[in-house]
Amino acid sequence: MPAASTSGDRSARDVVRFYLLDHRTPLGKLIDVGLLGLNLVFVGVFVAETYPLPAGTDALLWDLEVAIALVFLVEYGLRLYGARNRVAEALNGYTLVDLVAILPTLVVLLFPLSAVGVNVGFLRVVRVVRVLRFYRFTRDADFFFGTITDNTLRAVKLLLTVLVIFFVSAGLFYSVEHRVNPGVNTFGDAFYYTVVTLSTVGFGDILPVTAAGRWVTVATILAGIIVIPWQASKIVKEWGHKGKVNVTCPNCGLAYHDADASHCKACGHVIYQEFDSRE
Numbered sequence: 001m002p003a004a005s006t007s008g009d010r011s012a013r014d015v016v017r018f019y020l021l022d023h024r025t026p027l028g029k030l031i032d033v034g035l036l037g038l039n040l041v042f043v044g045v046f047v048a049e050t051y052p053l054p055a056g057t058d059a060l061l062w063d064l065e066v067a068i069a070l071v072f073l074v075e076y077g078l079r080l081y082g083a084r085n086r087v088a089e090a091l092n093g094y095t096l097v098d099l100v101a102i103l104p105t106l107v108v109l110l111f112p113l114s115a116v117g118v119n120v121g122f123l124r125v126v127r128v129v130r131v132l133r134f135y136r137f138t139r140d141a142d143f144f145f146g147t148i149t150d151n152t153l154r155a156v157k158l159l160l161t162v163l164v165i166f167f168v169s170a171g172l173f174y175s176v177e178h179r180v181n182p183g184v185n186t187f188g189d190a191f192y193y194t195v196v197t198l199s200t201v202g203f204g205d206i207l208p209v210t211a212a213g214r215w216v217t218v219a220t221i222l223a224g225i226i227v228i229p230w231q232a233s234k235i236v237k238e239w240g241h242k243g244k245v246n247v248t249c250p251n252c253g254l255a256y257h258d259a260d261a262s263h264c265k266a267c268g269h270v271i272y273q274e275f276d277s278r279e
Contacts (some may be wrong), residue, residue, distance in 0.1 A: 004240070006077045011020065013082045014082070015082075016082035017083065018082070019031055020075075020078060020079060020082060022141055023083075027092055029235060032137070032143070035075065036137060038068050038071060039130075039133050039134060042065070042069075042130055045061050045064055045065045046127050046128070046130065046187075047187045049061055050063055050174060050186050050187040050188075051186050051187075051188075059092045066105060069106060072101070073102055073153060075098070076099055078096070078103070079095060079098075080095075084205050086095050088150050091230070097129060097132045097133055097135070097136075098133060100128075100129050101125060101127075101132070101133055103126060104126050105127075109142035118167055119175030127171075128167070131167045131168060131171075132168075134160055134163065134164070135160065135164075138153060138156055138160060140153075141153045148194070161227055161228060165223050166194050166198070169194045169198075169216065170187060170190040170191040171187065172216045173194060173213060173216045174186075174189070174190035176188055177190070177208060177209065177212075177213045179211060180209055180210060181206075181209045181210070181213070183205065183206040184206065189206065192206070193206040197217060198220060198221065198224045249264035249267065249269055250269065250271075251264065251267050251269035252266050252267040252269065
């Protein structure tokens with residue numbers, strides 16, 4: 001009886017793991033699209049709450065945020081349950097981001113704070129990282145709409161990196177400036193400042209007035225000039241290998257050879273790769 005239970009438990013874990021990673025079956029696609037849509041709404045709620053809204057709308061947004069956070073909490077639990085190595089999964093960067101993204105909402109639910117408490121101080125700053133959940137959808141080249149090339153995947157990651165830098169920087173800048181800076185009343189104001197700053201235009205109509213705001217600006221500029229070129233260099237490097245085949249020489253380890261190469265161009269060792277001479 002215990003053996004049967006263990007087998008059944010293992011089977012259930014395999015099913016959970018499969019559908020959380022699957023992109024091809026109807027249910028796997030539905031889960032992908034559903035999580036992507038919920039993540040968009042989750043980020044949108046954060047942005048919407050920075051604008052002046054009627055009390056009823058604020059309450060509705062809070063209820064929506066709680067509902068989505070609970071769905072993501074269930075997803076987090078299922079990922080740990082279905083993982084082959086639960087410790088490794090718990091320490092995985094994507095999983096840590098998943099947890100941190102919902103922590104502010106859960107803190108308000110578990111402790112005697114008002115819903116307004118999630119909008120102040122450290123909790124608001126932490127909520128900015130929920131946009132990083134989108135990186136989970138770029139882990140591999142398989143998407144719910146099909147498989148894309150590695151180069152296209154790198155381009156998607158570059159675009160996502162730019163948007164994440166803009167969003168996180170704007171969120172942090174808004175969090176530290178909106179109470180004291182008359183030019184920063186909404187997330188849109190902070191996003192405008194971030195875009196103008198990173199594009200080096202610097203109109204000067206919005207300026208940081210706090211030390212934290214200045215440090216956020218410095219970090220934003222450094223991230224822009226370091227991370228974006230680093231991501232872009234991967235795309236350029238891939239273009240440089242266009243027309244080559246990723247075959248590694250067993251003798252010297254050189255990778256990427258011409259499609260019709262039969263010998264390694266570095267050491268002359270014989271390499272095997274299929275090539276259609278009709279092309």
